[in-house]
Amino acid sequence: MRAVVVTQPGGLDALEVTAVPVPDPQPGWVRIKVKAFGVNESEVTTRAGESDPEVTYPRIPGIEGVGVVDQAPADSGLRPGQQVATMMGGMGRSFDGSYAQYVTVPTGQVIPFETDLPWEVVGALPEMFQTAYGSLARGLDLKAGQTLLIRGGTSTVGLSAATLAKDLGATVLSTTRSPKRAEELRAYGVDHPLVDNGRIEEQVRALVPDGVDAALELVGCSALPDTLRTVRRHGTVCFTGALAGQWSIPDFTPFMIPGGVRLTSYGGEARDLPAEVFQHQLDGIAAGRIKPSIAGVHHGLEQVRAAQADVEAGTMGKPVVVLDD
Template identity: 80%
Template sequence: MRAIVVTRPGGLDALQVTTVPKPEPQPGWVRIKVKAFGVNESEVTTRKGEADSDVTYPRIPGIEGVGVIDQPGRDSGLRQGQQVATMMGGMGRSFDGSYAQYVTAPAGQLIPFETDLPWEVVGALPEMFQTAYGSLAAGLALRAGQSLLIRGGTSTVGLSAAAIAKDLGATVVSTTRNPERVAELRAVGVDHPLVDDGTIAGQVRELMPDGVDAALELVGCSVLQDTLRSVRRHGTVCFTGALAGQWTIPDFSPFMIPGRVRLTSYAGEAGDLPAEVLQHQLRAIADGRLKLPLAKVHHGLEQIHAAQADVEAGTTPGKHVVLLDD
């Protein structure tokens, strides 16, 4: 099969299109014919050698992918030709990932679905929607009628979280540092777009004097204290990402957290996106109720350099997807 292989960390030229043996699934694993995969910051750091120590080389990157079952294996409960998504759990890091015509993964790490949506649409969803949905459901237990603040709203996860929260029936406040990107927030249904100058608690309190019920922190520790001040008593902040690059707070003290405000975190795994939830989201997209933040579709493995370059540049909002030919 053809695949992208990184033999050692480096620049974009480290992403080599090459021919490798088709992977054989080990017991309890299945083989998937890849139809499309999303391109993520995680894979950029893997290519650069900046990822965690669980990444080994040579490596086929790719932490997510969608396709059809090619070899279901024994007792997997899956059938040949069935549509599935898979993500994370070490894929593309400790074992070979989705930047290839075929990938193998543990059967328990697959999410089956049925849809007529184009593969490039489905390929944008797994990691993005798993992180957004998991943060809202597992991290914040967000319910219809509640208010949500998304700090870092024009990121792919931020845009997805806004769309999912609106579909749930929440009121959404979301931020961007660029006034020219306010329209992107409105396009996914955000009720109150805010321009973030580093301190937004005052703006939030003007809208909701008691504070929001829940907040999703995607910018990072550099603004976390201000986000905590935006939340009502007994409300919750979920720390999921650090777009600004700061993952820790020097000399942290628990008393930095306002009284009666809860702080949690979300890292996520494939199991946090149940099959019925993914199926609901696919129907919502097909019905036009859920807007997908899709940036660009790249056709073929040869376009991986352009796709990763676009992700690094960050100039095109939404998710970048590589679509593979049959």
Template identity: 80%
Template structure:
């Protein structure tokens, strides 16, 4: 049984959404009037207030996602807003502030680049805050992915050393913030020497310029190797990342910013003896600094947001706010 929309007013029959009509460039992102999603039993319909724009949505738009995506598709792997409809017995209620992320959003079913989104109740996180939506919208995906990678993927402990490969990505910056808060020593990479200062601002102890191979640089700083490494660049550099880790250390594969998700002719013997390789794919999961790069207002600015994410020139989270 569905509860009425918060405030007693029914949701409109149609909504505005950004739709990827086909794999392609920024022109493949089109604003359309589409039906408001019909909530299924066990799902929650959310009126979207803000959403983050992520590298994975750029790959979805390009048709390069590792997940199965059919088109047309409304992208968006995360969002925050207020509940519009929910099952009475589920403990969630209309008007409640919530966040949602991952779980196939924007890939196997329509995501948050829209005025409304419908998602399984199990991946909805209620919260109460007076923070503005642009700040709240920066939190879900990047922090849960970073946190899950450091805990589930790496079991990082206070006092350990951590390498982040792909450090100026939103997840990389979040991981650095969380790891420093935990008490770790952090090494982090950037492909541009001029961005090393941005890593230091995020708390990184040892910024490294990545020219494709960094194992020797890491071993100069940590001769025995780091305790843990977070791989965000992808399979094209994974073998090199594995060489940065000490015996009985761990590498967690979380992302593929360079676009390569598989290794041709993979053999387990490429993993150095005694080094552990794990992965983290993201699950629904202060005093931490939220690295917001830029705030965009309205669906009309989604193309600009994706262009900025794709260019990689502005570190931090890119957030779109849907103004009432």
């Protein structure tokens, strides 16, 4: 088969399309014929050699993918030709990922679905919808009628969280550093776009005097203290990402957290996106209730370099690579 292989870390030219053996699934694993995959920041860092220590080279990157079952254990409940998605769980890091015509993954991280949506749409969804849904459901336990603040709203997870929260029935406040992107946030259902100058507590409290019920932190620890002050007593902040690059707070003390405000985190896996939830999301896209964040569609493995260049350029939305038969 053909695959994109990183033999050693480097620039975009480290992404080499080459012929490799079709992988044989281990016991309890599934082989998927890849139809499309999203391209993510974490794959850029893997290519550059800045990823987790678990990454070794040569490596086929790719932390998510969609396609059809090619081979599966008899007791898995999966059948050849069935539409499936997969993501995370070590894909593209501790074992070879989805930048290939075939990928093998543990059965437990395979999500079956049925849809007539094109592969270029479905391919953008698994990682960003899993992260967004997991943050809202597991991290924040968000309910219909509540208010949600998304800090880092123009990221793919931020945009996904906004459209999923609106589908749930929440009121959404979301931040952008660029005034020009405020209307783009509205297109994803955001009720109150906020221009983030580093301190947004006053803006939030002007709209919700007692503070929001929940806040999703995607900017990172540099923004976290301010985000904590936007939440009502007994409300919750979920730390999911660090777009600004700061993952820790020097000399942290619990007394930095306002009294009564709850702080949690989310960093989940495929199992946090149940098949029925993913199916609901796909049906919502087909019905026009949910808007996926797609930056651009690239065809063929040779276009992976262009897709990663889009990520490095900060293009709004998820680049997708489609593998044409």
